[in-house]
Amino acid sequence: MPTASDFERLLRGASLRVTAPRMAVLSAVHSHPHADTDSIIGVVRQNLGAVSHQAVYDVLRALTGAGLLRKIEPQGSVARYEARVGDNHHHVVCRSCGAIADVDCAVGHAPCLDASDDHGFVIDEAEVIYWGSCPECTTAAKSS
Amino acid sequence: MPTASDFERLLRGASLRVTAPRMAVLSAVHSHPHADTDSIIGVVRQNLGAVSHQAVYDVLRALTGAGLLRKIEPQGSVARYEARVGDNHHHVVCRSCGAIADVDCAVGHAPCLDASDDHGFVIDEAEVIYWGSCPECTTAAKSS
DNA sequence: TCGTTAACTTGACTCACTCCAGAAAAGACG
DNA sequence: CGTCTTTTCTGGAGTGAGTCAAGTTAACGA
Numbered sequence: 001m002p003t004a005s006d007f008e009r010l011l012r013g014a015s016l017r018v019t020a021p022r023m024a025v026l027s028a029v030h031s032h033p034h035a036d037t038d039s040i041i042g043v044v045r046q047n048l049g050a051v052s053h054q055a056v057y058d059v060l061r062a063l064t065g066a067g068l069l070r071k072i073e074p075q076g077s078v079a080r081y082e083a084r085v086g087d088n089h090h091h092v093v094c095r096s097c098g099a100i101a102d103v104d105c106a107v108g109h110a111p112c113l114d115a116s117d118d119h120g121f122v123i124d125e126a127e128v129i130y131w132g133s134c135p136e137c138t139t140a141a142k143s144s
Numbered sequence: 145m146p147t148a149s150d151f152e153r154l155l156r157g158a159s160l161r162v163t164a165p166r167m168a169v170l171s172a173v174h175s176h177p178h179a180d181t182d183s184i185i186g187v188v189r190q191n192l193g194a195v196s197h198q199a200v201y202d203v204l205r206a207l208t209g210a211g212l213l214r215k216i217e218p219q220g221s222v223a224r225y226e227a228r229v230g231d232n233h234h235h236v237v238c239r240s241c242g243a244i245a246d247v248d249c250a251v252g253h254a255p256c257l258d259a260s261d262d263h264g265f266v267i268d269e270a271e272v273i274y275w276g277s278c279p280e281c282t283t284a285a286k287s288s
Numbered sequence: 289t290c291g292t293t294a295a296c297t298t299g300a301c302t303c304a305c306t307c308c309a310g311a312a313a314a315g316a317c318g
Numbered sequence: 319c320g321t322c323t324t325t326t327c328t329g330g331a332g333t334g335a336g337t338c339a340a341g342t343t344a345a346c347g348a
Binding site for chain 2: 324325326327328329330
């Protein structure tokens with residue numbers, strides 16, 4: 001778990017101003033991976049008091065743009081953010097409860113980056129989402 | 145390009161009632177792959193006259209549930225539908241203009257379906273989205 | 289310490305999508 | 319063919335994540 005000064009260093013490294021909302025958002029995402037925007041707002045407000053939702057949206061966009069956070073939005077779910085960036089990992093999401101877990105890349109460092117026919121597109125990233133059932137839901141389904 | 149009777153057979157095969165809106169939606173999706181809901185509504189109205197957006201949403205959900213259509217929704221885009229189902233193909237989407245193209249599976253019939261650590265999840269599908277730049281945007285970016 | 293400029297606040301607004309209740313049509317059965 | 323039941327369609331209101339815009343506040347370099 002990174003400290004406040006780590007976050008500050010991250011922000012300065014991205015030439016972003018160091019403000020309380022930004023620190024709080026960074027910290028919230030680090031401690032709540034895959035949290036949706038609303039939860040992040042909640043966590044930030046617990047730590048800072050009143051913060052406008054607009055500020056949080058703003059900060060999230062700024063940090064995502066700077067590469068400090070990553071935004072993921074699986075179908076049927078609202079936007080979620082995570083702090084693991086730059087290591088090209090993927091996600092499993094549970095069809096019934098929506099739980100998300102990280103999955104490291106199965107086939108080397110840039111999985112499936114070779115499409116069989118790329119239609120002339122210049123591909124720079126492959127995003128993989130595994131759909132399935134989480135342990136809890138699998139158990140629940142069996143016992144019912 | 146399938147004919148009206150093909151669509152009718154599809155609907156009956158899925159034990160769905162054959163109605164004009166459904167035929168029109170099927171036809172629209174077949175002739176406009178990756179179209180968003182609004183465009184589909186537009187095409188359907190061109191063919192049928194007045195149809196409520198509600199009916200189209202309803203039909204799209206029914207057809208998607210029956211496996212006749214597939215819904216895709218890349219980040220930052222509204223829901224789109226396509227008629228290619230059951231062949232496990234993926235998509236490239238252009239970061240700048242949002243264009244979508246089909247990509248056949250690169251590594252056999254179920255690509256990347258083996259996650260290195262599945263956290264106990266039972267995985268039944270791997271969805272891959274390639275991000276990049278389409279030929280038009282690549283050219284435009286170079287010349288500017 | 290001061291000025292510039294980026295960041296934050298407030299509040300209204302948009303837009304894809306959903307919910308609801310009633311009307312209409314499709315399919316089943318005699 | 320006519321009636322009944324079920325499903326679908328219509329129209330309109332509603333929801334909620336996210337955005338826009340204008341004005342205020344605060345970070346940071348000089």
